[in-house]
Amino acid sequence: MVTLRQVAERAGVSIKTVSRIVNGDPAVNVKTRDFVQVHLQNLNYIPNQAARQMRGAVSTVYGLMTDAVATTPYSVDIVRGAQAALIEKHQTLLIASTDGDAAREAELWQTFRSHRVAGVIYAAMFHKAHEVGNPAYDQSIILANCFAPNNDRPSILPDDEQGGYTQAKHVLKLGHRRIGVITLSLDIVATKLRRQGMQRAFNEAGVSYNLANERRGVVGLLDNQTLVIFEVATEMFKSHNRPTAIICGNDQIAMQVYSAAASMGLIIPHDLSVIGFDDLKLISETLRPQLTTVALPYYEIGHRAVELSISAREQDENFAPRILIPCPLIERKSCRKLS
Amino acid sequence: MVTLRQVAERAGVSIKTVSRIVNGDPAVNVKTRDFVQVHLQNLNYIPNQAARQMRGAVSTVYGLMTDAVATTPYSVDIVRGAQAALIEKHQTLLIASTDGDAAREAELWQTFRSHRVAGVIYAAMFHKAHEVGNPAYDQSIILANCFAPNNDRPSILPDDEQGGYTQAKHVLKLGHRRIGVITLSLDIVATKLRRQGMQRAFNEAGVSYNLANERRGVVGLLDNQTLVIFEVATEMFKSHNRPTAIICGNDQIAMQVYSAAASMGLIIPHDLSVIGFDDLKLISETLRPQLTTVALPYYEIGHRAVELSISAREQDENFAPRILIPCPLIERKSCRKLS
DNA sequence: TTGTAGGCGTTATCAA
């Protein structure tokens, strides 16, 4: 690798002069600059980050730690969002996955420390609590799509309460009153929050939220039991008072509802309105009719997490905001207005 | 950050002694070792990678460059595979995305060079040719899910020819003879390769591959035109000689075929066998019946790419193997044996 | 406007 010294020798100037030029210091003669720049080009000089950083400069590398267990495929958009935010600032991203293993996580904190990363984002692949297992990491840690049990760390989260509200509000506004709900498992954070949101929407509309119309689904993406939804939906449709709209805990559930509806001869959205959650485009854009749903703002979460990480460096250690990112309604073709 | 010097002072030994202990040099008195190790622990010493690397050690960081345009959600498994392979070797991964922009790519080569990464993997999100745009990167570059137009770089690719063969072989073996094919766009590499594979299977079975049964689909995942498949399939089913099996270019196409079949009252697999490609679990495991398909081995591709990168460091510059990873058949419930 | 000296944290060399 070419060093400043080598360029300096070729150009017949001092190391410092070359350094100035590389770093755009204006205090340098234009002629010298142009002259040296040619050599810089010819030798294809690239500054050595390690050396720069050792000299005391702030690291240009951020760390991103993920727990890639039971991954939903679109949650990697968190990573994309983070990358995008970082590239704007000419920073780079060191990435690693714990696979949900605490020992691995501990190792990774060491690794990140060893690289003196400027900050780290811990990103969970679904919304949950996570106690960061680092005994002694001293830079900023931002939680993305997860939160500290004691709320003592900055975190960026999807606003699931608002998401549930948005789902319910949408179908209510379209005039639906007999509304079925098929949720994810009750033990995940998002389910509870969304239900609160739905209840709020029902209250506002002066409709009582009828638990009897709620069914519990299954969360596991890779879980064969998701097929259970088909039965659940079918049973709902057989009811003498069958719902005119179904609110689903995610798009996969909605997909099953489509199947169940088709098998009973119900036409969506004419006979039945369906609204999903997540906006898994693979599903939402491929279903016929395309699925109206509420999106999980993963990209935005990653993006904001990086911004927060950067700004956190100037905060004191009690800095622990909890930032909620809205889940937008994505209107497509699966809901109709009752007249 | 704690340095060797600080530990040395505390322990009352020389810097070099501490260094020896940190690096597991056996030439050190056991007593000294134990004694110093206590201080190492107490002060929570972590070696500074930048300093180590500057001293001339080999970098422990690899670079991964992706082109995240029009991403299929599961192709990120390439990244997972790469991470897994790297963690086994206690290496880390610097990651960045070009977004398909050549200027950005050029910048990234500089960045990677600047960090003196030990090697880089360029991973495409779908199988294609890619001319690496690096004027002067001198370490090993491995192409994952893509290949150099001149075949002058090592690359790891899915064996699409074998994948197509596997699809066709499967339905032929089940006794199907009237077989419809809905491909991806013809301008992508995979389509041509898979068709060759299908033709090979047909030849082996002594059946002629009838182009009249082939329809061209659309590749764009985010493309509304995928809905066109529904019409294509419906038209096929209306034919007086309707196919008993459909080979699909991907699982999304298969999903559309399911819809079309349902709307015509055809039961899968009784009236129609369907085989997909990609194994997008979100779809393949959620469809009813679950979809028989051929998987794209993304994880494996990422894993092998890293292994290749590591071994490539000892090769001369003409090292340019082209390694094909098989696409395995994932048998589920959507195909039946004709009796 | 340009250059010199020194030091960042680590490891290799050589000496004790």
Place this chain on the structure above:
DNA sequence: TTGATAACGCCTACAA
């Protein structure tokens, strides 16, 4: 078995 010294490439402080 241990330690002093130099060097890696860069940048800051200071001087010319």
